[in-house]
Amino acid sequence: MRKKQRTAKKDSASRQRSPVTPHQSPDTRQPSAVTRHPQWPPAVLLMGPTASGKTAVATAIAGKLPCEIVSVDSAQIYRHMNVGTAKPGTELLERVPHHLVDIVEPHESYSAARFRDDALIAMREITERGNVPLLVGGTMLYFQALTEGLNELPEADAAIRLVIDTMADESGWPALHGELARVDPETAARLKPNDAQRIQRALEVYYLTNTPMSELLRKPKCVYYPYSAIKIALVPGERERLHERIGRRFEDMLELGLITELRKLRNQYALEPTMPSMRCVGYRQVWQYLDGEFGLAALREKGVAATRQLAKRQLTWLRATKDVEAFDCLAEDVADQVLDYLQRALEKLSAVA
Known part of the structure; x- marks a missing residue:
């Protein structure tokens, strides 16, 4: 740059x-x-x-x-x-x-x-x-x-992802990280045990192709x-001024009806918190709030923190x-x-x- x-x-x-x-x-x-x-x-x-x-x-x-x-x-x-x-x-x-x-x-x-x-x-x-x-x-x-x-990687497969999510519900993502380490140690080595999205994708690629994702990524693009x-x-x-913007922006989203928007979406669609749309910053935290995992003050704190991490x-x-x-x-x-x-x-x- x-x-x-x-x-x-x-x-x-x-x-x-x-x-x-x-x-x-x-x-x-x-x-x-x-x-x-x-x-x-x-x-x-x-x-x-x-x-x-x-x-x-x-x-x-x-x-x-x-x-x-x-x-x-x-x-x-x-x-x-x-x-x-x-x-x-x-x-x-x-x-x-x-x-x-x-x-x-x-x-x-x-x-x-x-x-x-x-x-x-x-x-x-x-x-x-x-x-x-x-x-x-x-x-x-x-x-x-x-x-x-x-790189040539397979498209997402809803059925495979459902199987992986079920396994995660039963055993936890650290256990699936261990499974990934068995079939694709190179990819597992660079992922944290709770990195659900990337563990899911790496296992999905392996189950669909019978080839470690790390091997597929080495092929020419x-x-x-x-x-x-x-x-x-x-x-x-100035990074701090961007952080101030982020704080105001998330507060504005709450005032504009972010919680109501997600509540309507959950009623309209068969959504799960593991879906890519619901992993978006802001929606993930509001989902947890609607599930009663924490209150409004914590929602504000977690939403702003997650947005700052995204900016980083x-x-x-x-x-x-x-x-x-x-x-x-x-x-x-x-x-x-x-x-x-x-x-x-x-x-x-x-x-x-």
């Missing part, structure tokens, strides 16, 4: 580079975080942690440039899950074209591989209309799947991504992402900064096309 961190030293050679520190000075930077190919159309990737203001910046971009938004969010794919996913409102969805929002039911599964296929179809259609795909979100696995490809990517990250100049993981992933231009999401003029940079980046791509 490309960005600069100014120090008190006057010697420019002493300036340090940090993979998560955005520019603090007025923007005169040149558009360098672009993966170019003269025959490929442009695509903009707007990434950032939760509560970084991605929707506001994306809306500003779409208001000035011929863009259509492709959501890169593993929670906003679900219908009827609006409050807890901070889904764009009806007015915005009608005013600015959005793709991959409200595409599956809460009880259905959805994979990174399916996202990649769906996103590439949407991007091709957007490009054919003469517009620029603007991919916006914080699900870093989806971004990686899109730009770097995926199939990569097809015919776009010149302009990668932009919204990151906080997202920022960790961004550190490892190459060729990304970072902007301080807390700056009042961040949308103007991003728009100015993006306009110059697109002009530069047009000049070499």
Whole structure:
């Protein structure tokens, strides 16, 4: 990730580079975080942690440039899950074209591989209309799947997952971690004994293929991504201020009816807490609250803590992402900064096309 961190030293050679520190000075930077190919159309990737203001910046971009938004969010794919996913409102969805929002039911599964296929179809259609795909979100696995490809792994199997969940109910996830260590010790070694989601997936892959997931992951990826990517990250100049945003955001969700929303979903669908939709941050904690595991005060505390952990993981992933231009999401003029940079980046791509 490309960005600069100014120090008190006057010697420019002493300036340090940090993979998560955005520019603090007025923007005169040149558009360098672009993966170019003269025959490929442009695509903009707007990434950032939760509560970084991605929707506001994306809306500003779409208001000035011929863009259509492709959501890169593993929670906003679900219908009827609006409050807890901070889904764009009806007015915005009608005013600015959005793709991959409200595409599956809460009880259905959805994979990174399916996202990649769906996103590439949407991007091709957007490009054919003469517009620029603007991919916006914080699900870093989806971004990686899109730009770097995926290993060939089987799709989720509801029947197999039900068997695994039943085994977990009877014996506990640490026991299943032991089973995974027997059939796939390499994968088990990097997972914690209570990492239910990843243990389930690793066992599911083994039961479906009779091959350890670690072995399948070593096979070459199939990569097809015919776009010149302009990668932009919204990151906080001050982590504590992002934490304050997260706290206010979760409180707003509660006031907007997150508890009522989940209560209705549980009445409408045959949901289980182990389903991917119900593992989404916020919904998982409200589920536990509705089950009587703790009270409202603990719900607030646990919901905010889980969201902070999500933001931490997202920022960790961004550190490892190459060729990304970072902007301080807390700056009042961040949308103007991003728009100015993006306009110059697109002009530069047009000049070499």
